[in-house]
Amino acid sequence: MSPIAEIICVGTELLLGSTLNTNAHYLAQQLAHLGISHYYQTVVGDNPERLKQVLDSACARSQLLIFTGGLGPTPDDLTTETLADFFHTPLEERTEVIDLIRQRYAQRGRIMSPSNRKQALLPKGSHLLPNPTGTAPGMIWEPRPGLVLLTFPGVPTEMHRMWQETAIPYLKGRGWGQQVIHSRLLRYWGIAEAALAEKVHPFFQLNNPTVAPYVSYGEVHLRISARASSVAEAQALIKPVEDKLRHITGDDCFGADQDSLASVVGDLLLNQEASLAVAESCTGGGLGQLLTGVPGSSRYFIGGAIAYDNRVKVSLLGVKEETLAREGAVSHSVAMEMALGIQSRLQTTWGVSITGIAGPEGGTSEKPVGLVYIGISDENQQARSFEFNFGSIQGREWVRRLSAHTALDIVRRELLTALKK
């Protein structure tokens, strides 16, 4: 039976906002992989009284306390001595640590500072948790039966190596962390979180695997997490739930895990031996950038035009002057002419275009900021276009981001339709 863990990060720099707490994130992921639950993470400054307050709560509710930070040689590094004091245990000097630190310094042609001696003091009865890449060792200590403390320095690279090389084998050796939590992320575009949640809400009651919705920069996710004794077993629990969710949500689900809209579009283009070119106005290259972010995209992405100025829409894309004059650059007709123009100039199977008003300037009452037309031209040189209003509230970059991703989603849905024909 695995213990309940708790993560306690010690460091005034975390309270001042000088340092982003990536250690808690790393440890949380590691504990999840091991199937060891934790319910609390705490950050506290380099202050013995406050650290003791945190210990009071933590010892009452958790059995495995994992500390980072406060192991250095300077006077504000107080974690080890505060823990010893809390459990009324004397510190003792470990000569093997002194020798190691001295060696470490000698390797770099330096002499050990007297202040480093402090790092060799560990509570009586604790075990050394070696630090192969730094001078601050940690410890594994069971100050009373059923309560284990692990300490790590705050430097992420040192902590990671100590976790992998010593902590994981220790935990497994105790018969803990035999369970794994494995997750699968289903990714959605073109449906709001609330609408998706309503379609699949009965799944939120499941226990193993669990299903939960998230939003991330315009994408909506469903995370399916299973607890099992192996990854394969967890995957077997996830699979039928994923199948049902995909069945219910259909093409709104564009992929899973590491997939992106651009990679999924790339796979579809490759499968259909098709090629794509882009014509961008308000996104200024952002759609091309997303497409070429996928390694190997040169097999289907040919290129495009950044037609920011209307003259470029005419000269590089062959948009008609009279269309621009009659309907304006931000219109269905111009979007379609742009898509057709780049498709025929670069001789690709598909052409896609974006023209819109990203703001903050340039909006009118008929054509407000956030109005965007996305054009697509298919293998028969038939063009269509779609109108969106992404609003002005979230700003220029948001409109541009939604525009580029929505264009990818339109290409994806067109390619799926072509596939089904």
Added chain:
Amino acid sequence: MSPIAEIICVGTELLLGSTLNTNAHYLAQQLAHLGISHYYQTVVGDNPERLKQVLDSACARSQLLIFTGGLGPTPDDLTTETLADFFHTPLEERTEVIDLIRQRYAQRGRIMSPSNRKQALLPKGSHLLPNPTGTAPGMIWEPRPGLVLLTFPGVPTEMHRMWQETAIPYLKGRGWGQQVIHSRLLRYWGIAEAALAEKVHPFFQLNNPTVAPYVSYGEVHLRISARASSVAEAQALIKPVEDKLRHITGDDCFGADQDSLASVVGDLLLNQEASLAVAESCTGGGLGQLLTGVPGSSRYFIGGAIAYDNRVKVSLLGVKEETLAREGAVSHSVAMEMALGIQSRLQTTWGVSITGIAGPEGGTSEKPVGLVYIGISDENQQARSFEFNFGSIQGREWVRRLSAHTALDIVRRELLTALKK
């Protein structure tokens, strides 16, 4: 007298390690800027009983509790109702919130889901903390004298705006956070952190303001921070230090604070009444995207070509077939022909081009992954090109990012030279 604050982040995704807790980091920085101390940060899952345990401790030791997360429309979003329950206060529906959510949905052509109604429930006696960019509002609530709760959604961009627009004025209105820490960030491109640090190291000993170097995605920063009783007073402390630093570091400093390479290039182009076009291969539109990220960039940025495939380099840019055959697409000559080609086709004052090998595939022993040529063509149609090797270790996106930013820096330095002539 400012209260002692405490940061409480609610979300099982933080415990699972799915999400890095950038919210605690942001709030820590913000509190530091306001001179409001906080001694604890806690992360707890979407679980009412555990959240109440956290509340027990927090209410006993802090006077300003700041919550993020758990305000969404789904059943696992429990923060508001748990707080109401903890303080034995009934929830009431705020019709103004319903109206706002409905409007927000309507703007995007969608209909509000019934589950969104949940987001309009706030404890009796609390004040709405408006969310201008999302559907989940927060609240400002003083459930008993001397204890203030602020709640924010977990989405960072929404939280930041709510903090800036409502929380800061509220805190200042109560007479809290009167000491300010004000910072000025000097931004550098084209110099390594260590080299910059050696040039200015005596400044690192200063006390008020302090000067410290940082690296961020290839940019190097010097942060000058002053503590004072007003922003104006802090700025007066910063100004002479900034002047000396700029004098020492010259043109390597491209700007300050909100400046970006793209905005600085834009300002220089505007001042010189010049225009710019781009021709991109390995960046696939990323340079155009950076340039058009600046509002008003249509005054100097005309457009460009994404010449990913060699055929496009020929058809849209007029690169000679024999140059491609003789020197390869990744070469000084092709970079220069691309810059000249887009400049003449779009009739701009300047043309800039990028051609390189972003990887992970496509490298050879003569032309390894990370090799990039940047071409520039000036107002006299004279082209030059520059060779870079950005290496392969940090991956494809890193090469593309450095390429686009370095191209902007080259344009910036050329425009500065033109200015000095």
